[in-house]
Amino acid sequence: MIRSQFNHLKLPEASDNFQLVAGVDEVGRGALFGPVVSAAVILSDWAEADLINAGLADSKQLTPSQRELLAKQIKILATDYQIGIASVQEIDRLNILQASLLSMRRAILRLSPYPDFCLIDGNQRVRGLPMPHQTLVKGDQQSAAIAAASILAKVWRDALIVRLAAKYPGYDLATNKGYGTAKHKLGLKQLGVSRQHRLSFSPCKAITIT
Numbered sequence: 162m163i164r165s166q167f168n169h170l171k172l173p174e175a176s177d178n179f180q181l182v183a184g185v186d187e188v189g190r191g192a193l194f195g196p197v198v199s200a201a202v203i204l205s206d207w208a209e210a211d212l213i214n215a216g217l218a219d220s221k222q223l224t225p226s227q228r229e230l231l232a233k234q235i236k237i238l239a240t241d242y243q244i245g246i247a248s249v250q251e252i253d254r255l256n257i258l259q260a261s262l263l264s265m266r267r268a269i270l271r272l273s274p275y276p277d278f279c280l281i282d283g284n285q286r287v288r289g290l291p292m293p294h295q296t297l298v299k300g301d302q303q304s305a306a307i308a309a310a311s312i313l314a315k316v317w318r319d320a321l322i323v324r325l326a327a328k329y330p331g332y333d334l335a336t337n338k339g340y341g342t343a344k345h346k347l348g349l350k351q352l353g354v355s356r357q358h359r360l361s362f363s364p365c366k367a368i369t370i371t
C-alpha cells in the first residue's frame with residue numbers, strides 16, 4: 162500500500178477491508194466570514210501514488226500555488242470528489258462544530274459511487290451516513306485521501322472568499338480569506354458586519370448588519 166510512504170503512522174486497519182475509501186476534511190472553522198467548506202475524495206492506490214510523487218501533503222504545509230496545482234491533479238486522478246458547504250446562517254443557528262459536520266455529510270453524500278468507508282479528519286463522528294466511518298486525528302498528515310480533501314476544500318473556499326471580497330470591500334478578505342486578522346477586525350469596527358459575517362463569532366457579535 163502506498164499509504165505507508167505518506168506517513169510514519171498506520172492508518173486504521175478497518176480502512177483496508179474496503180475497496181472504496183473516501184477521505185474527508187473541512188476548512189474555515191475559525192474564520193469570521195463565509196461558509197465552512199468540506200471536501201470528500203476517493204482515490205485509488207495508483208492515484209494516491211501519483212499524487213504523493215507530485216508532492217501531496219496537508220494543505221497547511223503547501224503554498225497557494227502548490228495547492229492550486231495539486232487541486233487540478235486531484236480532480237483528474239480522483240475516482241470522485243465532491244464539495245459540501247454549510248452557510249453562515251447555518252453556522253450561527255447550529256454552532257460551528259455541527260455546521261462543519263453538516264458540510265462533511267453533504268460532501269460525502271454527493272459522491273458517486275458511494276464509498277464503502279470514510280476516513281474523517283478530526284475526532285468527531287458524522288451522523289446520518291449510510292456507510293461506516295472512522296475519525297482520524299491529524300488525518301491530513303496520515304491519509305493521502307484526507308490530505309487531498311484538505312487541498313480541494315481549501316482551494317475551493319479561498320476562491321469563493323476572493324470572489325466575495327469584491328462584493329464586500331474593506332475587510333481585506335482577499336488576503337485573510339475571512340480569518341480574524343488585524344485589518345479584518347479594523348474593517349469590522351469601521352464598517353460593521355456584512356451578511357456573510359458569522360454573528361455568533363466574536364468580534365462580530367452585537368454589530369448591526371450593514
